[in-house]
Amino acid sequence: MEQTGRYEGGTIRIANEVVKIIAGLAATEVKGVAGMSGGVVDGFAELLKRKNLSKGVKVEVGEKQAAVDLFIVIEFGANVPETAMLVQENVKRAIESMTGLDVIEVNVHIQGVEFKQEETETKVL
16 A cells, blocks of 8 residues: 545655665664565575665555564674664654654564674675
8 A cells, every 4th residue: 555645736645665665774774784684595584785675674554654564684793672773763763754654663573693704704694
C-alpha cells in the first residue's frame, strides 16, 4: 500500500519502496551498523552495504502511519542495545520528517556480526 494524501494541488503518493530506502539509509548512518542484511544463507547473514538498502527492510504503510522492520548486521565491538536504539530513533526521525507519516514502531533484527580481520577482508557471521 502507498501513502496517499489529497491536497489543493492534487494527490501525493509515497511508494513503499521510498519508505524502505529512507529507513535503510537512516539505519546505515548509525555508528556500529555494518550494513543491511539480505537474509541468512548457509547460516551466514548476507551483508548488503549501500548496494540495496531496501532489501533488509520491511514496511507496512497505512494512510497516516507506518511500521518498520529492519534486518541489520552490526560491527563487532558495538554495544548492541545502544546501537539498536539509535537505529530506531534515526529511522523514525527520518521517515517522519521526510514523509509526514507517523512511525508507530521500528523493530530491529540483528542478523549477524561483522568481524574485520584485515582492512581488505571482512567476514560476516
